[in-house]
Amino acid sequence: MKDRRLRLAVAAIALVGLGISGYLTYVHYAGVAPICAASGGCEKVESSRYAELAGVPVALLGLLGYLAIGATTLVRGEAARMAGSALALVGAGFSLYLTYLELFNIHAVCQWCVASAVAMVVLAALTTARAFQADELSRPSDRPAARA
């Protein structure tokens, strides 16, 4: 039951992250200014040299990351849980690095990027908790067949 709740929470947050990164990917390719509360902050971040990684927009990498993490909630098994956790840990680490760049290198804050970073850090915590939960489920007494 607890795993089910965690799975739903991971899926929901991955969906939120998908929305944010999808929007930023659209903004990048459409060449339009992102809707931003801080004046020009998002635009400055989006047009900085850190907006791409080896020619690939960082937003697109985020989109793929959220998709992959979301997909791990649809697959049963320990490998999927571990993969979800590893992906989210990579995403969270890189998001924290990007947030550091915003604050101390680009000197501009994009609220979309910060929201995505928060989503990724929460996902890292939830997916890791989910990976720990796995042994609770695998106990024979917890299996539905054992209860019947």
Add this chain to the structure above:
Amino acid sequence: MSTRTEQKQRLRDERVARERAAEAQEQRRRRLWMLGASVVAALAVVGVLIAVSQGGGGNNGGGLGAGQGLTGTAEVRQLFQGIPQRGTALGNPKAPVRMVEFVDLQCPFCARYTRDVLPDLVRRYVRRGRLQLELRPLTFIGADSKTAAAALASAAKQNRAWQFADLFYLNQGPENSGYVTPEFIRSVAQAAGAPAGPIVTAAQQGGGDPLLAQADQEASQFGINSTPSFVIGKRGGSLKPLQVSALDPSEFQAQIDAVLKE
């Protein structure tokens, strides 16, 4: 008193419970180990991503080596990769809008424009074939400007003017401090992906390139007395000074969009 069967059952239950507890503990230990391994692997992947993001990802593919010790080599190559370049012109030669930038490679504001605005304009307009950019090197600031402009004119002959100028800005030294040495020019030229020999020679010979005379003549024509200055217009039409109050991408976008709509 329990019967012998009950005693046997109890002992069996206790043994099964112990086995399950041991199994659960083993599973927990194994999972913990795997999670630790994923954390280490994640840290390694993040480290690689950061190295790539910082442009420290090893071979830059130029085949000409060097550029080591220079800031921004990978970023500059990435920014201009695949964009047509001829002489000092960058972008689609049939782009509906032309913008000419008057620069002095020693000018710190030109460097700021290159850092803060140019990448946005390249991604937004130049890559999409809507804007062609041109450079006009001036030599307002001093002796190092003349050496730098001569080198830029030579890099333009190898269609590497934009990479050369960008890398020069990103590694700019204090004005007229004598930092524009043959070694500095060689390093920038190589990082720009151009054979350095002719560029270093041109820099040592100083002025005389027709591009420099053309830049001076056009600067007088538009009344330009500071850098960076810009003129913009529709292709085939006349160019007009572009007025901006700050080196902010949005200021440039507004003006470029207005010319595109004309």
